Amino acid sequence: MSLVHILLNTLYLLMQLFTGVIGVYQILTSLFGVWHRKRPITFHPQKRFAVIIPAHNEERVIGPLVDSLMDQDYPRRLVDIHVIADHCTDHTREVAERHGALVHVRHHEENRGKGYAIEWMLERLWEGPVQYDAVVMVDADNLVARDFLRRMNQRLCEGHKVIQGYLGVKNPFDTWVSVSMAISYWFSNRMWQNARQNLGLSCSLGGTGLCIDVGLLREMGWGATGLTEDLEFGVRCVERGILPIWDHDAKVYDEKPTTILASARQRLRWMQGHFHCARQHMWPLIKAGIRERNFAKIDAGIYLFQPMRFLILFLTSLMMLLQITPHTTPLSHVTSLLPTQFWVGVNVFLYLQMPLALLLERVNWRAYFGLIILPFFLWTWGPVVLQAYFTKGNRKWAHTIHKRAIRLDQLRSR
Known part of the structure; x- marks a missing residue:
């Protein structure tokens, strides 16, 4: 031979x-x-939330999102909505303010991207007069179910530090690409995220619909400024022995690309960030999991593998x-x-x-x-x-253009 x-x-x-x-x-x-069994809400509203929305030229979709947050089944006095108008050249700021959000304008020629914008916003929150219990991160194209903050309050009161909400799709039937993405997410939510929650393992963070305890954020620092900032932060949590949990009933709805080219660009960014994160954290997680007999760390390492x-x-x-x-x-x-x-x-x-x-x-x-x-x-x-x-060495953020200004009441009727 x-x-x-x-x-x-x-x-x-x-x-x-x-x-x-x-x-x-x-x-x-x-x-x-x-x-899966829907968990009842037993705690009264008590946690104060800062909702952070990174936005780059999102004038078409930011209004319905802010409205869905304003309409939460949660005391208005315990919620502040902070929109980061990050290098915007459209009317994102004006639209967000008109719908009732607090808008923070950001310009930084070198540190561009969602991770840097979040880090910048958190520093402003720490220096501000308001003391928050938790930070919720939502993408500008999302819609948020009315009981989302009630369920995050429940999980925080139970003692959890990092909670990932259900990632739904608001435009599943636009094209064959969006329905394919939607099926992938429905599968992932149920057979991956919910499965790991039932097994007591760490869920993977999805970049939106994410709630983090302020004490943990101050202790760890954000530090997630790569192309997949959610993956970076989640991995660092697992390394510290803090397992992000999955709440299958706290739902946010995301807009998915409708063309194969736009979808490929988005997935390419995800995978570039994934490879970069794996290079830094995969083997330390697996080794620590074997040494500590901690299967949650081994599972997180396998996910990076x-x-x-x-x-x-x-x-x-x-x-x-x-x-x-x-x-x-x-x-x-x-x-x-x-x-x-x-x-x-x-x-x-x-x-x-x-x-x-x-x-x-x-x-x-x-x-x-x-x-x-x-x-x-x-x-x-x-x-x-x-x-x-x-191309895993690429660190340049690629913006996904969003177009569908769907409202939450329209979503319920679809």
């Missing part, structure tokens, strides 16, 4: 081992996402296709570590989780038609991750 075939054989064996272990791990953990949970589907599908490739290809001489039946079974279980998640989440019947085109969207993760790996 030639050296080329030996190298190809070794690489293929490692790919099979890695993909097989990760695929089975995902199947086993996701089983714990099936169960695999670039994206939906990439699992891409990899397992690829392995199955390679396994059944005709023998006339260059792969005819490589060794199959795991039989074809294993890859077929793993793929069946992984793909069946998608309709199961839709069923459990009771989503609109139109979403099931999106399952037909979902495999095509999932396969686009491969090129995105590959490009992100070779």
Whole structure:
């Protein structure tokens, strides 16, 4: 056997081992996402919130978001809404002020991006006269359910320090791209985040719908200024033994890209930030988890090890296709570590989780038609991750343009 075939054989064996272990791990953990019981609210409103909204040219969507925060089922005196007009060249400031928010104008030619804007805003809050109990971070294109702050107050009163709310989608049926993204989020919310909450593991922070205890923020500092500031902060919390928790009933709704190009740009930024964070924190987390026998840290390290949970589907599908490739290809001489039946079974279980998640989440019947085109969207993760790996040194923030000025009452009627 030639050296080329030996190298190809070794690489293929490692790919099979890695993909097989990760695929089975995902199947086993996701089983714990099936169960969910809505938790009652027992604590009266007592925590004071500073809601931070980083905004760059968001005049089209900032108004409905502020309105949804003003309409919270929570005492108005305990909530301040702070909009960061970050390098805006449109009417974001005027629109936000007209809807009742406190607007802070920021200009900094070097430190651009959401993470820097949040850090700047937190410094202003610490120097201000108002003493807050917690900070809530919401993206400018979001809508927030009326009981969101009530549920964050509940979790804070129970003693939790970092809470991630449910990440819904406000425009799931705009295009095949947005419905594919929506299915991915419904799956992630139920079979990944909710599963880890039931297992007592750390959830992953989603960059919006996030609540953090002020005492912890002052102690740790924000320090998350990369392309995926949410991932950075969450990993640092786990390293300190503080597990971010998931609240499946505290919902925010996000606008998803409607074109494959816009979606690819957004996902490329996510993956560039993911690789950068993994390089710094993956091995320390795994080593600490093994040393301390702390499975939550090991699980967080595994999450950093695999670039994206939906990439699992891409990899397992690829392995199955390679396994059944005709023998006339260059792969005819490589060794199959795991039989074809294993890859077929793993793929069946992984793909069946998608309709199961839709069923459990009771989503609109139109979403099931999106399952037909979902495999095509999932396969686009491969090129995105590959490009992100070779451009992981990029630290330039890429803004996602938002267009849909949907109101919360319109969302309920969809």
